[in-house]
Amino acid sequence: MDQAELTTEKVLTRDIPWETYMATKLISGTSLQLLRRYEKRSESYCAQLLDDDGPAYVRVFVSILRDITKEETVEYVLALIDEMLTANPKRARLFHDPSLANEDIYEPFLSFSSGHSSMQLGEKYRETSHSFSFYVGLLWKGNWFIQEKSCKILALIICARPKSQGILPNGESSKKKFTTIDDVLKGLVEWLCAQLKKPSHPNRGVPTAVSCLATLLREPLVRSSFVKADGVKLLAPLISPASTQQSIQLLYETCLCIWLLSYFEPAVEYLATTRTLPRLIEVVKTSTKEKVVRVVVLTLKNLLPKGTFGAQMVDLGLPQIVQILKAQAWSDEDLLDALNQLEEGLKDNIKKMSSFDKYKQEVLLGHLDWSPMHRDPVFWRENIKNFEENDFQIVRVLLTILDTSTDPRALAVACYDLSQFIQYHPAGRGILSDLKAKDRVMKLMNHENPEVTKNALLCIQRLFLGAKYASFLQA
Numbered sequence: 121m122d123q124a125e126l127t128t129e130k131v132l133t134r135d136i137p138w139e140t141y142m143a144t145k146l147i148s149g150t151s152l153q154l155l156r157r158y159e160k161r162s163e164s165y166c167a168q169l170l171d172d173d174g175p176a177y178v179r180v181f182v183s184i185l186r187d188i189t190k191e192e193t194v195e196y197v198l199a200l201i202d203e204m205l206t207a208n209p210k211r212a213r214l215f216h217d218p219s220l221a222n223e224d225i226y227e228p229f230l231s232f233s234s235g236h237s238s239m240q241l242g243e244k245y246r247e248t249s250h251s252f253s254f255y256v257g258l259l260w261k262g263n264w265f266i267q268e269k270s271c272k273i274l275a276l277i278i279c280a281r282p283k284s285q286g287i288l289p290n291g292e293s294s295k296k297k298f299t300t301i302d303d304v305l306k307g308l309v310e311w312l313c314a315q316l317k318k319p320s321h322p323n324r325g326v327p328t329a330v331s332c333l334a335t336l337l338r339e340p341l342v343r344s345s346f347v348k349a350d351g352v353k354l355l356a357p358l359i360s361p362a363s364t365q366q367s368i369q370l371l372y373e374t375c376l377c378i379w380l381l382s383y384f385e386p387a388v389e390y391l392a393t394t395r396t397l398p399r400l401i402e403v404v405k406t407s408t409k410e411k412v413v414r415v416v417v418l419t420l421k422n423l424l425p426k427g428t429f430g431a432q433m434v435d436l437g438l439p440q441i442v443q444i445l446k447a448q449a450w451s452d453e454d455l456l457d458a459l460n461q462l463e464e465g466l467k468d469n470i471k472k473m474s475s476f477d478k479y480k481q482e483v484l485l486g487h488l489d490w491s492p493m494h495r496d497p498v499f500w501r502e503n504i505k506n507f508e509e510n511d512f513q514i515v516r517v518l519l520t521i522l523d524t525s526t527d528p529r530a531l532a533v534a535c536y537d538l539s540q541f542i543q544y545h546p547a548g549r550g551i552l553s554d555l556k557a558k559d560r561v562m563k564l565m566n567h568e569n570p571e572v573t574k575n576a577l578l579c580i581q582r583l584f585l586g587a588k589y590a591s592f593l594q595a
Contacts, residue, residue, distance in 0.1 A: 126265040128206075131199040132159075134192060146187055151180045159200070163207055170204065175217035177204075178225075182215075185228035185258065191266070194258065198269040205276050212280035225277065226299040229270045230257040230307045259311050264321045267311075268328050274308055275332045278339070302341065308332075309345040316354040327370050330358065334373040337380035343387060352381065352390040359399040361406045368409050375403070375415045382422035392427050401436050404445070413445065414455040421462045430469035431481040439466045476503045483517050486525060488533035495536075500544040507541060512551060515541060522560045528569035535561060535575035542582040549583060558583055 138155050141147045147155075154177060158169055170177060184197050204211055215225045224231075258270040281301065312329045319325020336342045346352070355374055362371040378396060381387035391397070404416040420438070423429040433439075442463045450456055475493050482488060493499040507514050518541075521534045538557060542548040552558075561583070564576035 126195065128199040128202050128269075131195050131265070132203065134196050136193055136196050141188065141193075147180070147184065151183070154180050166204070167207070170211060170214070174211065174214040175219045178214045178217070179220060179223060182220075182223055182225055182228060186224075191263065194262070195265055195269075198258075198266060198273065201273050202269050205273065209276055210280070212276040215277045216281050224298045226274070226301070226304045228258060229274050230259045230304050230311075231299040259308070264324070267320055268324065271308070271311070271328060271332050274304065275335045278304065278308075279335060305336070305339065305341050306345050308336070309342060309349055309351070312336075313346070313349045313351045313354060316351065326358070327366070327373075330355075330370060330373045330377065334376045334380070337377055340384070343381060343384040346381075347384070347386050347390055352387055352396075353394055356394045356396045356399060359396065359403060361403055362412075368412065371403065371407075372409070372412050372415065375400070375412060375419060379415050379419040379422070382419050388423065388426050391423070392429065397423070397429060397432055398436055401433070401438055401441065405441050410450060410452055410455065413450075414452055414458065417445075417455060417458045417462055421458055421465065424462065424465045424469065428481065430466070431473055431477055432485065433466060434470055434473070434478070435481045435485055435487055439463070439470070442466065475499055476506050479503070480506075480514060483514050483521075483537075486517075486521055486530060488521065488527075488530040488537075490529070490533060494533060494540075500540050504541070504544045507545065512555075515551065516555065519555060519557055519560055522564065528567070528572050531564060531567070532569070532571040532575045535564065535572065535579045539575070539579040539582045542579070552583060 136159075138147065138152050142149060142152045154173075158166055158177060161169075181197050181201055185194060188194065258266050259274065260267075262270065278301065312333055315325045315329035319329070321328075333342075333346070337346065355377055358370065358374040359378070360371070362368045378391070378400070381391065400416050400419060404413055404420070407413055407416070420433065424433065442459055446456075446459050446463070476499075478491075479493050479499070482491065515538070518534045518538055521530055525531055525534070538552065538561070542552060545551065558580070561576050561579045564572050565580065567573050567576065
């Protein structure tokens with residue numbers, strides 16, 4: 121059977137020859153008794169066994185995963201653990217029971233191997249930043265069923281650990297070198313990023329990784345590792361309007377990841393360099409799924425006061441979108457509160473923004489329109505010196521818009537603004553001549569849109585007027 125088609129239910133129908141494993145001393149007689157008492161039993165019966173002797177079963181499961189390599193058996197034990205945790209996720213705490221202090225519970229899933237070459241370990245193992253160290257364990261070397269279950273189980277175990285554990289090894293009292301939670305988190309993040317880049321399963325690789333991240337990004341160390349692994353940019357393309365149930369769930373969990381990252385400053389700085397914000401706004405504008413709208417609104421509320429996000433939100437029309445959302449019938453009171461807070465925050469942001477801040481954001485985003493400031497003489501007189509910032513960055517961006525934009529409105533406004541720059545800046549003509557503006561504007565003289573042609577002509581007239589005036593003075 122294709123491993124990708126395996127399910128927990130199908131795997132649990134297998135008959136595993138535990139007696140053979142006991143005869144070869146791969147499991148103990150006690151382990152055999154526990155397994156035979158547990159497997160193929162009703163959920164209520166297994167629940168009682170776990171309530172009475174849960175840590176003992178965890179010890180058996182972990183030891184089998186560590187000592188037995190036969191794929192069918194590994195799949196079976198992972199299915200047992202998956203069934204146990206799916207029925208009650210709180211059972212993940214059993215892995216951290218004090219009686220297991222000397223058990224390396226993470227080792228079977230993800231650990232380090234040192235002193236081997238990558239050729240010896242095989243292509244499925246990934247070299248880490250440590251010299252001659254590699255991630256090994258079921259998460260990296262197993263088939264998809266094994267990887268998927270290991271990922272899910274690891275995430276639950278990690279999140280259930282006592283917070284006092286920090287990054288200390290499980291079982292620190294032992295002389296044996298244990299797998300630390302620090303190593304596990306870093307290795308798991310690396311695997312998750314690998315899935316987002318090149319998924320092991322074409323349909324389930326990415327959703328599995330995102331779902332796991334939505335759980336793990338509550339951990340500060342995971343946020344830090346994820347940003348360092350350049351993972352933020354891998355999430356942005358997944359933020360797009362969704363229609364099917366599966367795609368809506370993926371969208372929701374992706375946005376949940378972004379929301380968790382919005383509490384982490386280095387991640388926010390990274391988000392500012394991607395197209396995450398316009399994607400979030402497009403989703404909140406078109407989505408009808410309440411949980412998706414809620415998590416996006418909460419994310420936008422977090423990002424609003426940071427960097428230039430507020431100005432970008434205004435430019436992207438978020439105040440109007442919030443008004444439309446508020447008029448809809450939402451059942452979630454938290455969503456209504458978040459919309460009200462976002463609305464107030466946007467109003468405060470608009471009040472704080474100077475006219476030049478608004479203009480600058482408009483230009484940098486390339487969303488030029490005939491807003492009042494373009495034709496306001498007072499705006500140009502008061503702000504013309506601001507155009508000198510960053511080596512005339514705004515002027516250069518306006519010229520870039522002439523080269524790259526296909527929007528007639530943006531082209532027309534850019535031509536008009538360049539003509540205004542010539543008129544109001546003492547050295548405007550010379551600066552634009554040095555930046556080779558004439559040829560770029562001339563190309564638009566024959567544009568099919570009359571608004572573009574009209575404003576390109578105005579810009580050229582002012583450029584030539586300067587040249588003629590200079591010639592007149594020289595004569």
